[in-house]
Amino acid sequence: DAKTTQPTSMDCAEGRAANLPCNHSTISGNEYVYWYRQIHSQGPQYIIHGLKNNETNEMASLIITEDRKSSTLILPHATLRDTAVYYCIVRVYSNSGYALNFGKGTSLLVTP
Amino acid sequence: EAGVTQFPSHSVIEKGQTVTLRCDPISGHDNLYWYRRVMGKEIKFLLHFVKESKQDESGMPNNRFLAERTGGTYSTLKVQPAELEDSGVYFCASSQVLGKVANTGELFFGEGSRLTVL
Numbered sequence: 252d253a254k255t256t257q258p259t260s261m262d263c264a265e266g267r268a269a270n271l272p273c274n275h276s277t278i279s280g281n282e283y284v285y286w287y288r289q290i291h292s293q294g295p296q297y298i299i300h301g302l303k304n305n306e307t308n309e310m311a312s313l314i315i316t317e318d319r320k321s322s323t324l325i326l327p328h329a330t331l332r333d334t335a336v337y338y339c340i341v342r343v344y345s346n347s348g349y350a351l352n353f354g355k356g357t358s359l360l361v362t363p
Numbered sequence: 364e365a366g367v368t369q370f371p372s373h374s375v376i377e378k379g380q381t382v383t384l385r386c387d388p389i390s391g392h393d394n395l396y397w398y399r400r401v402m403g404k405e406i407k408f409l410l411h412f413v414k415e416s417k418q419d420e421s422g423m424p425n426n427r428f429l430a431e432r433t434g435g436t437y438s439t440l441k442v443q444p445a446e447l448e449d450s451g452v453y454f455c456a457s458s459q460v461l462g463k464v465a466n467t468g469e470l471f472f473g474e475g476s477r478l479t480v481l
Contacts, residue, residue, distance in 0.1 A: 289406075293475075294456070
């Protein structure tokens with residue numbers, strides 16, 4: 252799987268947009284970009300994923316650059332409950348060997 | 364619909380003892396995964412079942428760990444004998460088989476079983 256690089260930590264004021272970057276310069280054509288997060292000691296939670304088009308759901312938006320070498324997860328109106336570790340994971344969309352490589356992620360702190 | 368459930372939520376045992384963790388996936392999910400996070404480290408993949416078959420067990424640390432999924436429903440992860448370095452949080456996840464309706468490839472995680480080995 253392609254390796255990802257994320258900042259170790261970020262801060263965001265409550266109510267503002269949180270923009271979390273991820274570099275995946277070695278991504279291959281059949282690899283998707285997935286985002287998960289882990290709030291404190293809970294189980295990881297899926298947020299969103301995409302291949303090359305920008306995606307949006309009720310939780311977030313995912314912006315993938317045209318060359319697919321980087322992406323940004325956007326939480327449009329961050330709340331205190333969005334404080335968590337966010338993981339950018341690049342993975343082939345397949346049933347065989349779905350071993351997610353979580354890496355270190357970005358620790359997002361949302362402040363009042 | 365019930366999510367992925369894990370039991371126990373916390374287990375404290377002594378070195379050399381045996382512990383069995385249980386995971387009940389979301390009903391109808393053929394894929395079941397075990398992950399763990401040891402103190403201060405990243406979340407690491409352990410293994411992946413498709414129904415009752417082990418699809419990938421490349422992450423299992425050693426032969427003290429035994430995972431089973433008899434009948435393709437719930438799964439157990441047994442650690443025998445437990446060592447100090449086994450302490451951590453063990454997460455189970457499940458997912459739908461690709462090709463079924465509305466499958467995003469998303470893994471649904473349980474809340475984890477915290478294992479403390481003294």
